[in-house]
Amino acid sequence: MLRKNELLEIRDLLMEMKREILQNLEERIKSNDMSEQREIGDIFDDADLEQSREFNLLLSTRERQKIDQIETALSKIDSGEYGNCEDCGETIPVGRLKAMPFATLCVKCKSERESIEGHTTVYLEEKG
Numbered sequence: 001m002l003r004k005n006e007l008l009e010i011r012d013l014l015m016e017m018k019r020e021i022l023q024n025l026e027e028r029i030k031s032n033d034m035s036e037q038r039e040i041g042d043i044f045d046d047a048d049l050e051q052s053r054e055f056n057l058l059l060s061t062r063e064r065q066k067i068d069q070i071e072t073a074l075s076k077i078d079s080g081e082y083g084n085c086e087d088c089g090e091t092i093p094v095g096r097l098k099a100m101p102f103a104t105l106c107v108k109c110k111s112e113r114e115s116i117e118g119h120t121t122v123y124l125e126e127k128g
């Protein structure tokens, strides 16, 4: 189980990562000629920014995936499930979580999954 101050620290990390993505997006929009459109400017005044359809359309798939992972991690922190490996249920070392705040597997299970996925790829390639 993670200590409360460790959880809070990781929570801060996650919020910071999310803020960075949103800031990048905002800067991208501002540097675009889209900035001439008043409606876009209004979106950013909206408190429900993240819920807006326009906003989601402007995110890249990668950014959206990252935000999803961050949201999942944040909700796990709130529900007290955060920091447990999804496969074996062991507590993921706090050092790993600080480096990768949305890790859902311990190092052991992660490498096991990767080797399974690796074999699957080889198999599919052989089958052609």
Ligand SMILES: [Zn+2]
Pocket: 085, 086, 087, 088, 089, 090, 105, 106, 107, 108, 109, 110
């Ligand atoms: Zn595990």
